[in-house]
Amino acid sequence: MERLMEWEGPNVPLLAAGTAIVAVALTVQALRQSQxxxxxxxxxxxxxxLPVLGNLVDLVRNAENLHDWVLENTMRFEGRPWKFVVPGQGETMVLSTPDALEEITSTQFKSFPKGPLQNELLGGIAADTLVTADGERWYHQRKTVVKFFSAKVLDMFVRQSIQKNIGRTHAMMEETIKAQQPVNLTDLFHDFTLDTFLEMGLGVDLKSIGATEKHSLHVAMEASSHAIFQRIGRPQWMWKLERWLNVGHEARLKSNVDKVYAGVHEIIQQSIEAMVHKKQSGEDTTNQTCMSVVELFLESPQSGEDGLTQDDFVGFILALVFAARDTTADTLVWLFYSLTKHPEIEKKLRDEMALELSGLSDDNSTYLTAEHLKSLVYLEAVIKETLRLYPAGALTLREAAEDTVICGDIFIRKGQQVMMPQFSVSRNKSVWGPDAAEFRPERWIDEATGKIKPVPPFKFFTFSAGPRICVGMNLAMMELRVVTANLLYRYRFELAGNVDGSSVAGLTLGLKDPLLVTPIAL
Structure with a gap:
């Protein structure tokens, strides 16, 4: 034992020194690896x-003003990425800068599909449709719709469907003026856009404009839109349990969705019967300017699971109807609301119309076409500013299909939800400047050229961007121009009710209060 102690004693300092050297080496290696x-x-x-609950309480409290809550936090973090947590649903990352949006929607498009969660959230209205489908299924549906939104169709759209419904709108305005009653522009614009699209796409005329009662399809669509949006802020287990038990929000949703499907089924049947009658009567369609959605569907490739099947068709049409009706109608409501709040902007718009359209007849039969409106730069600026500040699709969701990194240092794990809130992007001061929250059409006009400034879609994100950019964008812009100009050419409008400018949470960004106005003939 003494020999052992004698042997160990003199080597303790050496052992300690060796240990220290090894520790230092390991530390240096760890530092290098961390670097x-x-x-x-x-x-x-x-x-x-909160622990466990995450942001569930926040979302429940802000269920009716989710867009404002997302905006509030986006501003608090000065536009930087942030995240919220819903139990059972995991983390959702919120992105609101052009570089991040470009990565998600374009550069890494294949890494960020819509994903199964969004398909479930929109189940009943738009599941497995152009809005939520991925892969080949999405590709086939988009290809069919792109054919429908061709330049020829847009021309036909303006010359026939819109012109007829503008005439009906003018007639309704004249009757209202005689009766000295206000007009509900919210109802009018939703009637207008639905009637126009259904006639254009399916050859069916609902004749809703000026009707004494709302069409049942309108009522059911509005209720369904609001109920489906409520799912976003609730744990999946909660709304799925309600759906299984058929109680609460989900019971009301099912009832309204059933009514919507019944209405759309009836409209599709009318369209098919009209098409069959046309063929049986021997009507020559060789030189037909455009095909209805029904005809395009019947000609589209039926590739089983990836393509459109007969069972898909009603859902396909339903998704188009929701998109065509609500997005454009809500934008028109916000535009005319903004003009009532900014009379100086309305005056500039009217001055431009008076100058550029001075050669036209000023009688009541004048109809302004898209060709007439090409020179109206300020009108275009007003429309774009409305779309910027009040994007109809106020948020977009994607899901990471794999672990990935965007913008160099933002890690997104597989399965994580990514929210791109158009409503917040448009008010992000780091993107649009210190006056981002102001309605200022002049921001769109180049002072040097007097023309509209080109703005990349990753900044002006209202129509989204990349391969999934809104397929009906040109249609929407044309309808917005023609409807706005034709109404302002004949009337001015004064608010007839209290409207505080609050939005309502739904699949689209709507004005909470009905926009009641008094029309005054010019």
Whole structure:
């Protein structure tokens, strides 16, 4: 034992020194590895985030003003990425800068499909349709719709469907003026866009404009839109349990969706009967300017699971109807609301119309076509500013299909939800400047040329961007121009009710209060 102690004693300092050297070496190696490892950005969360519950309380409290809550936090984090958590649904990352939006919608498009969650959220209205489908299924549906929204169709659209419904709108306005009653522009614009699209796409005329009662399809669509949006802020288990038990929100949703499907089924049947009658009567369609959605569907490739099948058709039409009706109608409502709040902007718009359209007859039969409106730069600026500040599709969701990194240091794990809130993007001061929240059409006009400034879609994100950019964008812009100009050419409008400018949470961004106005003939 003494020999052992004698042997160990003199070597303790050496052992300690060796240990120290090894420790230092390991530390240096660890530091080098940490320096070489990717450093991801820390993603912030709201201060109200709770253990276990995450942001469930926030979402429940803000169910009716979700867009405002997302905007509030986006502004708090000065436009930087942030995230919120819903139990059972995981983390959702919120992105609102052009570089991040470009990565998600374009550069890494294949890494960010719509995903199964969004398909479930929109189940009943738009599941497995152009809005939510991925892969080949999405490709086939989009290809069919692109054919429908061709230049020839748009020309036919303006010359026939819109012109007829503008005439009906003018007739309704004249009757209202005689009766000295206000007009509900919210109802009018939703009637207008639905009637126009159904006639254009399916050859069916609902004749809703000026009707004494709302068409049942309108009522059911509005209720369904609001109920489906409520799913976003609720844990999946909660609304799925309600759906299984057929109680609460989900019971009301099912009832309204059933009514919507019944209405759309009836309209499709009318369209098919009209098409069959046309063929049986021997009507020559060789030189037909455009084909209805029904005809395009019947000609589209039926490739089983990936393509459109007969069972898909009603859902396909339903998704188009929701998109065509609500998005454009809500934009028109916000536009005319903004003009009532900014009479100086309305005056500039009328001055431009008086100058550029001075050669036209000023009688009541004048109809302004898209060709007439090409020179109206300020009108275009007013429309774009409305679309910027009040994007109809106020948020877009995607899901990461794999672990990936965007913008160099933002890590997104597989299965994580990504929210791109157009409503917040348009008010992001780091993107649009300190006056981002102001309605200022002049921001769109180049002072040097007097023309509209080109703005990339990743900044002006209202129509989304990349391969999934809104397929009906040109149609919407044309309808907005023609409807706005024709109404302002004949009338001015004064608010007839209290409207505070609050929005309502739904599949589209609507004005909460009905826009009641008094029309005054010019």
């Amino acid at each position: 070489d490892a990717p450093r991801y950005r820390k993603i912030e969360q709201p201060d109200t985030t």
